[in-house]
Amino acid sequence: MTQPRKPSIEECDAAITRKGGPFELETIMHNGVQEKFWVQGLKTMRELVLDGLPRGGDAVMVNAPVPEPGPKEERIDTTFAQVWARSLALAVWLRARGVRKGSFVAIIGYNSVEWIVSWCAIELLGAVPVMVNAALQPEPFAHCLNITNPVVVLCDAPSAVMCGRVAPRLKNVGPIFSFNEHAWLDKSCKVPVIDLTTLKAAKEDTDDIVSGNGLGLHDFGPESDGVIFFTSGTTGFPKAVLSNQRAALHNLHSGKFLMARTAMRMGAPADMAIQFAMAPPEKQSVALLCIPLFHATAGEGWLQKLIHMNQKLVLLRRWNVADAVKACVDYQCGVIGGVPAVVVAIIQHPDLPKDHKFESTLNGGAASPARLANDLRTRWPDMSIAVGWGMTETNALTTAIVGDDYVARPKAAGWPMPFVDIKIVDPETRKELPRNTVGAILSRGPNNMTCYYNNEKATRETLINGYVDTGDAGYLDDEGVMYISDRIKDIIIRGGENIASEEVENAVYTDDRVAEAAAVPVPDDMLGELVAVAVSLRKGCTATPQQIQEHVHNRVRPHARPAFVWVSDDLLPRNVNGKLVKTDIKKIVGELYAKHLARAKM
Incomplete structure (x- = not known):
């Protein structure tokens, strides 16, 4: 048939x-x-919150572990009604601290009810949540705050401790508050704590948040600033990606x-x-x-x-x-x-x-x-x-x-x-290429x-x-289906986490024994890619792969730690201009890593 x-x-x-x-x-x-x-x-995320949270009522919205240091096995249900009430109270609290339409407010932390409440409160004001990667090391962590200058920072306990440590490096960053107790992590941390479960607000103030009265939202709409996420770049420092509503x-x-x-x-x-x-x-x-x-x-x-x-x-x-x-x-x-x-x-x-x-x-x-x-x-x-x-x-x-x-x-x-137009172009000439021809992917x-x-x-x-x-x-392809075949930017993607090669290389170069370093991806069945590093050493120096890994371990975030290191006896491959040839290095390291895995299985 x-x-x-x-x-x-x-x-x-x-x-x-x-x-x-x-x-x-x-x-x-x-x-x-x-x-x-x-x-x-x-049209806007304020509209999303105003519609969705009250409608959810007493249904459970989030099931999550209690905040640390409580045991992860102990979990709490939080309803839509509870998130709605806490979001309104926090919005009033933020408004009293100068947050207005278009203000940048940072949220830093791992997944939690408090993170979600913070996001909802910021959106209710027409402000812009600045969502910082909580896994960052001190230097890029401070960089994210310094390039966005949030008027208020809301964070979990580990990020509060990090904020305290980088505070001397911060410039034009507003007051920092933790929505979790942090004394169990660092008793010297001075970041004030707010309890979002007990935060209260007068009804007339929450009514103003719902109605928009006095919030200056007359010109607030789809083209207003909406969110900031951070993306890894080839500079090694995250870039702040601003998008509209x-x-x-x-x-x-x-x-x-x-x-x-x-x-x-x-x-x-x-x-x-x-x-x-x-x-x-x-x-x-x-x-x-x-x-x-x-x-x-x-x-x-x-x-x-x-x-x-x-x-x-x-x-x-x-x-x-x-x-x-x-x-x-x-x-x-x-x-x-x-x-x-x-x-x-x-x-x-x-x-x-x-x-x-x-x-x-x-x-x-x-x-x-x-x-x-x-x-x-x-x-x-x-x-x-x-x-x-x-x-x-x-x-x-x-x-x-x-x-x-x-x-x-x-x-x-x-x-x-x-509504998306995908164009495949020659990476050098930028001319559009025919179907079934690999080139640089442009998206509009x-x-x-x-x-x-x-x-x-x-x-x-x-x-x-x-x-x-x-x-x-x-x-x-002939049907217009897109396939990804390689990466042009110098990025390693480990389990969905973007890692700039230079982020890893900069950490490796702090080892005085290293003359050259190149971070490249190696394939992994579970995570897609892992970080590998090729190094050559300065004359007269010796180092094992394990010693290089140990040196880098605490200088990069966990995702960026090298799973494999190749210490070359010679200089790494370079082109006529003296630039490291990553494609050649990637091939060599990939072959060595495959042999390493094969030996490990024997």
Whole structure:
């Protein structure tokens, strides 16, 4: 029997985005360029919070471990109503400390209810959350605060201690407050503590927050500043990625669109596909969040869906696969995702019951193992499986592929969203290349960042005529599906964590024995890539790989610690201009690392 023809992506997108429907597109201006974007959908994150939190009521919003130093096994449920009340009280408190529309307010910490309350309170004021990576070492940690100059800093206990240590280096940074007790970590830390569970505010003040009375929001809208995340760069220091409300919020409506596109690809008529995508959930879904909220995938896609769809979010204190599996079982988590390494670790763990049911997963942030799609489909035939590609500068979701299409193309990054234009160009000439030809990936759309805040040079180099130069190499096939094939920027991606090679190299160069250093990626089945380092030594010096690793260990964040070091007897490969040839070094180190693994298995 002949199978019915599957509609093309172009046919699906044209039918779903038709005029008058919930996914209609309109022309807007973004970064000086005409773009297409959703007509409908929420316009600001303040609107998201005002709508979603009160609607959630007494349903549990977050299940999380008690704050440290309490045992991680002791957990607390927090309802939408409780998060709503605490967010309003904190918004009043922040307003009393000078926070206004467009003010930068830093949040620093690992996943917690307090982090989420802080984010919601900042958005209620039309202010801009500055989400600092809590895993940073002192120098880049201080750098993030100094280039954004937040008027207030809210942080967890470990970050409060770090703030205290770097305080002498901070310039034009407002007062710092911890939403957790920190004496158990460092009794000398002077950062004041606020208890968000007991913070109170007068009703007339919270009413003003809800109504917007006196908040100066008359010109607040989709083009207002929305969020700042930080991304690793080839300088080794994070760059502050500023995006407007529209770009930061696009994941919510774009995710619904993907559901409609997938339904049409499966054979549903356009009207039925749209109705399916827009229907409210029949029951509350339970999602396990294993990636930090200070990354765009979690801090936008997961957090926004939590609020808008009234999900229940289960948090871990830190990533640990045994804890993740236990949480899945104890709280019947049906949604998992983030980076592929997280999903692989969970589904392969022996403690996961054979009959545990997962409803959906969306992976991104790093390359997926080729077998992952088929493994998921085989074990959970009814599970919605997807992979997406994006970056901090494109506010996460930019391309995606779902369901049978993903199983058929397990190494694909997916089709672009209907408002995204992907261009493949020659890295040198910048001329557009034909289909199935590998080149530099450029991405244009209203989901792109506004700029690298306080870094005009980097903005000019990365954002050109509306296109973000992604630093990735890849191609579009005959059907317009994008594939990632390599990386042009000098970045290592370990389990979704971007690590600038220079960040590692700078730490290695503090070892006086080292003459040359080059950090390169080596492949890893679980995390995608690990950090490896090639070094040559100064004349007369000796050092073992283990000694180099020991020297670097406390000078970089945990993700950036080298898993393998090659100490070369000769100078490292260089070109005629004297520049280290990373491609040659990567090949040598990769071969040596493969032999190292083979020996380890013997």
